[in-house]
Amino acid sequence: MKILTTFAAMVVGGGIAAGSMYGLLASQTSAPADSPTNVNAPVFDYGSNN
Amino acid sequence: MRRRGLAQEAPVALWALALALLVLGPALAPGFLLVRDMVWVPDLGLHSDVLGLGSGLPRAVPSDAVVAVLDEVVPGMLLQKLVLVLALAGGGVGAARLLEPGARTGDRTGDRTGDRTGGDPTALVVRLVAVTVYGWNALVAERLLMGAWPVLVGYAVLPWLLGAASRWRAEDRLPRTLLLLVPLGCLSASAGLATAVAVLAGAAGKGRTVKAVLLVAAGNAPWLVAGFLHAASATSDSAAADVFALRGEGSVPAPLAALTLGGIWNTSVQPAARTGVLGWLALVALVGLAAVGARSWWRRTQGRDRSALVVCWSVGWGLAVLTWLAPGLVGWASEHVPGAGVVRDGARALVLCAPLLAVLVAEGVAVLAARAPAERVSRTALAIGAVLLPVALLPGLALGAGHRIEPADYPAAYVEARQLLGNADHDVAGDVLVLPLSTYRAPAWNHRHLVLDPVGRFLDRDYVASDVLVIDAVPLSGEDPRVGDAARALARPTPEERASALGRIGIGAVVVDPTAPGGPVPEVAGEILLDRPDLQVIGLDGVEVRDVQTSWLVAMAAAWLVFLAPIALALVAAGQTLIGRGTGARDGLPRGVTGE
Numbered sequence: 025m026k027i028l029t030t031f032a033a034m035v036v037g038g039g040i041a042a043g044s045m046y047g048l049l050a051s052q053t054s055a056p057a058d059s060p061t062n063v064n065a066p067v068f069d070y071g072s073n074n
Numbered sequence: 075m076r077r078r079g080l081a082q083e084a085p086v087a088l089w090a091l092a093l094a095l096l097v098l099g100p101a102l103a104p105g106f107l108l109v110r111d112m113v114w115v116p117d118l119g120l121h122s123d124v125l126g127l128g129s130g131l132p133r134a135v136p137s138d139a140v141v142a143v144l145d146e147v148v149p150g151m152l153l154q155k156l157v158l159v160l161a162l163a164g165g166g167v168g169a170a171r172l173l174e175p176g177a178r179t180g181d182r183t184g185d186r187t188g189d190r191t192g193g194d195p196t197a198l199v200v201r202l203v204a205v206t207v208y209g210w211n212a213l214v215a216e217r218l219l220m221g222a223w224p225v226l227v228g229y230a231v232l233p234w235l236l237g238a239a240s241r242w243r244a245e246d247r248l249p250r251t252l253l254l255l256v257p258l259g260c261l262s263a264s265a266g267l268a269t270a271v272a273v274l275a276g277a278a279g280k281g282r283t284v285k286a287v288l289l290v291a292a293g294n295a296p297w298l299v300a301g302f303l304h305a306a307s308a309t310s311d312s313a314a315a316d317v318f319a320l321r322g323e324g325s326v327p328a329p330l331a332a333l334t335l336g337g338i339w340n341t342s343v344q345p346a347a348r349t350g351v352l353g354w355l356a357l358v359a360l361v362g363l364a365a366v367g368a369r370s371w372w373r374r375t376q377g378r379d380r381s382a383l384v385v386c387w388s389v390g391w392g393l394a395v396l397t398w399l400a401p402g403l404v405g406w407a408s409e410h411v412p413g414a415g416v417v418r419d420g421a422r423a424l425v426l427c428a429p430l431l432a433v434l435v436a437e438g439v440a441v442l443a444a445r446a447p448a449e450r451v452s453r454t455a456l457a458i459g460a461v462l463l464p465v466a467l468l469p470g471l472a473l474g475a476g477h478r479i480e481p482a483d484y485p486a487a488y489v490e491a492r493q494l495l496g497n498a499d500h501d502v503a504g505d506v507l508v509l510p511l512s513t514y515r516a517p518a519w520n521h522r523h524l525v526l527d528p529v530g531r532f533l534d535r536d537y538v539a540s541d542v543l544v545i546d547a548v549p550l551s552g553e554d555p556r557v558g559d560a561a562r563a564l565a566r567p568t569p570e571e572r573a574s575a576l577g578r579i580g581i582g583a584v585v586v587d588p589t590a591p592g593g594p595v596p597e598v599a600g601e602i603l604l605d606r607p608d609l610q611v612i613g614l615d616g617v618e619v620r621d622v623q624t625s626w627l628v629a630m631a632a633a634w635l636v637f638l639a640p641i642a643l644a645l646v647a648a649g650q651t652l653i654g655r656g657t658g659a660r661d662g663l664p665r666g667v668t669g670e
Contacts (some may be wrong), residue, residue, distance in 0.1 A: 029447045037455030044462040047347075048096075051476050056251070067591050068110020068514040068524055070543045071340030073317060 082198075086165070086170045089202050089461075093209045094162035097218070098155075105481025106151055107158070108525040110343075110514075112221025114154040115124035118142040119534040125274055126300030126630050127622045130554025131307050136296040136637060137224040137261040138531075154223075162214065166205035168233030169432040170381075177333025182542055193381070196443045199457040204436035207360070208233070210464040212323070212348050214469040215422055219343035219478055221525070222422075228265025229425045231258050232272050236386070236429055239276025239286075240379055248285060252277075253644035256636060260293035263301070263416045267388070267426050269293060275385040279378075285392030292636045299633035301413050303626050307410035307553040314543075314550045315405030320398040320420035324349030326357060327531060328398040332391055334360050335428055337398075338421040345470045356467040367437030383430040393417055415437040482520040487606035494603045494611055495583060496534045502603075504582025504617035505561050506530065509540040512592030513552075515609070529585055529609070536620075538581065540592075556580075569599035573614050580620030586610040633667050 102108050106114050124126055124138035145153050214468035217225050238252040252273070270290040275287045291298075302540035303310050312660050318339045323331040326348070331337035334356045336348050347353070354378055374379060399422030407414035417423065439460045446456050470476045508529050516522045538560055541552030556579055563575030576584070576598065586595050589608055604611035 025263050026447070026449075030449050033447055033449075033452035034455045037452075037459030040348060040459035040466045041455075043466040044469065047453045048472050051470050051472050058462065060113070065510045067544050067549075068516055069342075070514055070524075070545055072342045072546050073321065073339060074341060074546060 078610050083167075085198055086201050086205055087167050090163040090166035090205045090209055091159070092455060092518075093166065093206065096160050096472050097162050097210070097214070097475070098158060098479075100477070101474035101479045101481060102155055102159075103481045107154060107479050108221075108482055108520050108528060109219060109479050109523055110221035111526050112140070112223050113528045113531050114150050115528065115532045116150045117145055117534075118150065121534075121536045122538045122622055122656055125304070125634070126296055127626055128536060128554075129620070130552070131304045131362045132297065132300040133178060134224075134262070135300050136634075139296070139634075140261060144371070148302045154466065157223060157227065158444075161223065161230040162659075163230075164243045165230035165233060165428075166209035168230065169204045169208035169429060170201040171237050172233050172288035172433050173204060173427060173436060186470045190581075195453075195457070196440065197583055199443065199460060200436045200440045202461045203439045203463075203486075204432045206461055206464045207434065208432040210468060210471055211428070212331075212334060212338075212345060212356075212468065213421070213428065214341075215345045215468065215475055216336070216338040216343050216421065218471075220340065222262075224261035224265050225422060228259045228268055229428065231255050231427060232268065233429045235259060235269060236276045236379075236382055239273055239382065242277050242282060243279075245498050246280075248282075250287075251642050253647075253660040256289050257641055260290075260297075260637075263294075263297045263413075264422045264477050265425075266290075266294040266297060267416060268423070270505050271389050271426055272382075272386055273323065275389075276601040277384040289640060295633040295636040296630070298413075299408040299629050303629060304553075307555060308415075309410065310357065310408045310415035310418070310553065311550045312405035312409040313548075314415070315408050315418045315532070316396065316401040317548075317550065318397070318419045319401045319404070320394045320437050323353050326353045329391075329395050330357055332394050332421070332424055333357060333431075334423050335431065336421070336423070336493070337394065339419065345468055345475075347470050350353055352467055355410050359463060359467065360431065363438030364431060364434035365438070366441050367434045367439070370441050371434055371437040373649075383433065386426040387430040389422045394420040394427075396420070428621055478523065480521045480523065482523075484528070484532060485585050485606075485608045487604065488529065489607035490606070491529075491585060491604050491609055491611050492533050500603060500613060502583050502613045504577070504614070504619050506533055506535045506537040507581045507584045508537055508575060509564075509584060509586045510590055510592030511540040511542075511557065511561060511564075511589060513542055513544070515587065515590050517587075517589060519608075522618045527587070527590070529587060533585065535583070537585075542600070564596045564598075569597040572596060573599040574616060577614050578618055580618060581619040582614055582619070584612045584614065586612070598658040611662045 095102070108114070118124065118141050120139065120142040124134065125134040126132040141153065141573050148156065213229070214226070234254050237253070238249045238255060241249050242252065256269060256273060260266035273286050320328045320332060320337045321339050321341065322328045322334050323344050328337045331353070336344070348356070371533060396552060399417060404418055408418050446453055473481060477522055494500060495506065513527060515527050516524050516526050527539055530539045538554065538556045540557055541554050543550045552564050559575065559579045560581065563579065564572055566572045566575055584598050584600065587609060598612055598614070600612040600614040602610065603613050
């Protein structure tokens, strides 16, 4: 039982830590997020509801 | 004692700072961060516009004036980064302090979850959790990408306000820090309202109410008085209420997204993670932990501290959901009640929900920690997971919100234009008209990121520029009547007539950004002072310089004096304390005995 709880705790804690690291690395290595602009547009949208 | 306090505070402050640095990442490199409404320039001039005396409804009062003064001491680029780092880090430290014993009943009967502030590892983990929840969430990401830095400053100040208000009740003496925190929390209208709610929720009662009302009135005086002076244009397009209402994130409905501080109207700044599975996971994890911690927190916290946090949360969530539930009502109020449009951006009110969320989630972790396995390795793994949970749920907030905030350098033509318009040899009177009449730009030199036209702020002049917001190609009318006047002047048939008409509304120079959308710009007769590929400046003759009414000058002068009064009082009190300490030291008394 003790081994199981220890294992579960390590899975939960380690999983979250690994997920954080993966997310951070993915956000660093991914292409820059959408540039908001079509430079030929007559005006730029301040934002979108869609 | 002092050393022990520092030892306990240092990890919290360092973690908060580390998160802030991680959020900004490459954005901290040299250059200005220009994103949507966040426009900083090397040296913002202290003109009529920034003081609330411009022709349009002042939207950056008092934040612009504060920046204009501070950037005389600290260069604008450095100041911007300092403000952002401190705003992002400061809130988390303040949230952790809400777990201090001052907010506790002291009744430990049946309490199995331990002291939140002691030196034991669990207490530290709980405080670090509060830091992460407060400093790393959807609200921070969305407001950062909207460029709403005064909102972020107010957000950072909120937990400190609640702590100071609690001390005010406990010691029955107005804390000096509150005199500084309130003006700092009122750098914009919406931030000022949140500050007012927090101070009144935390301090009102037993003779403090009048003082608290006066204090928040002083902090909000500049934008309130400026708004009153512009009452004729202080109502807004009713259609905007529907546009700016709280909005769901992906499949997460708006009221539920608001529980984890998300739900901004602008889907283009909603973090991608929030619109997918992670949005639901964030809801389950954070609300679940808050629910686990609620009972323990309720039992361990003084009644008035509880009610302050609950009132703030209720007002924030209630206002946000109201914009989603009844946008018609909010729209009617915005159209008919001057200033009511301040609340139309529903998700902005969620700043008031953050202190309670952070405290409850931290409390939930404390409750679970009491039931966690006793082995060191298990507890360490769970502690790391708990502290990093908000990061795992929203990894896209890192590194300049996913590389969407990048440092940029202004073109040399901007500097030339500023020098030309400030050069007495050219004798350019009046204000500047910025063309084309389109509110937002996405210049190549700013990595094509969307930003409010920065030209006006860069130049050392009052200026007229478009204030029309376009949402999904639908324009929402602006509030500055001079923009309409300028558009009518530009519609005249000849360049000479256009120049003459512009001169009659006080325009002494036209600055054209040929790279901006909204062109082509009609020709205006005048002297070409600068002609560069990214900026042209034309000086006009026959300008009727716009006068500011004396009554407006008096009213705004009074408002600014009232705004500065608490700061002056705090500085005087601090000076007296220092003098007292010096006298105490000379008299052989221990430091801190006098002047406290």
